[in-house]
Amino acid sequence: MSKPNTVSITCPDCGTPFEMEQWNVIHAQKQPELREKIMNGSMFLQTCPHCGTRVLAAYTCIYSNDEKKFLVSFQPSDKEPAATPFVPDYKLRLEHTLLGFFERIRILECGLDDLTLEMVRYLVTAQLSRQFPEKHITHLLFDNADNENVFFQYDSNNPSEQIQIPLATIWRYEDQLTHSGFRPNIKGYITANDKFVQESGILNCLIPKKQS
Known part of the structure; x- marks a missing residue:
């Protein structure tokens, strides 16, 4: 099971830095709570603990479903992923927007x-x-x-x-x-x-x- 990285971001409203967890790899079967956040679109939303502002913090992320054999990579930039994982018979998809990332996962989750x-x-x-x-x-x-x-x-x-x-x-x-x-x-x-x-x-x- 993957573990999160802790990074510091700055609130765009009050300018106060605070820490957030980033999950760069999400396994649908092993981390159902993260799967739910992906499905409801809240995965990249953070709340500033100082002023309560909701902050959208997009970062590189891979979502994998081993049961349905697909992997969706989100790259905020237009660059290709550094490497293609060796997962035979998996559908490998690449998205550059959060909207596309969430949508692609919903489509493939529906089979x-x-x-x-x-x-x-x-x-x-x-x-x-x-x-x-x-x-x-x-x-x-x-x-x-x-x-x-x-x-x-x-x-x-x-x-x-x-x-x-x-x-x-x-x-x-x-x-x-x-x-x-x-x-x-x-x-x-x-x-x-x-x-x-x-x-x-x-x-x-x-x-x-x-x-x-």
């Missing part, structure tokens, strides 16, 4: 194939932006999934307004992706986003194969 989800999200976002230009929909934020649907938020000011996509649709695309034999030309970590969808060739899996 969804995130590459398929990125492809579907890209296609649905493009379709919605054409159908409803007045809504200025540029990105769908994963919220949760149940036994029938996957739910996305499209307006941060109105999180209750959601788009739902049937799980059956996600699975259909996942089958297409599996049967296509698609393998991204990337070793190690993958940053799964719009750029990945556009450049990886994953959309080619949707093109019907010519009959010989």
Whole structure:
């Protein structure tokens, strides 16, 4: 089990330094209390003991789930991780924003194939932006999934307004992706986003194969 590092940060409001714990490695099964903080988004929030200000302190962190075989690395800078861990058959993902870090973990914790989800999200976002230009929909934020649907938020000011996509649709695309034999030309970590969808060739899996 990993142990925290104690660092000093300065409150942006009162200017008083105080100590906080940083967990650079989190194991979902061994540290359920930290998993809960990741899932509810409070992991990087600290309260100044002097004035009570809530401080967002982002730092490099790795979240690992050995049961579902995935690892998500958060790097606040645009730099790649120093090394890729040797974890065969694990999904390795890299995020540079806290929002992306939390979202990626929620997606994978739900047992969804995130590459398929990125492809579907890209296609649905493009379709919605054409159908409803007045809504200025540029990105769908994963919220949760149940036994029938996957739910996305499209307006941060109105999180209750959601788009739902049937799980059956996600699975259909996942089958297409599996049967296509698609393998991204990337070793190690993958940053799964719009750029990945556009450049990886994953959309080619949707093109019907010519009959010989």
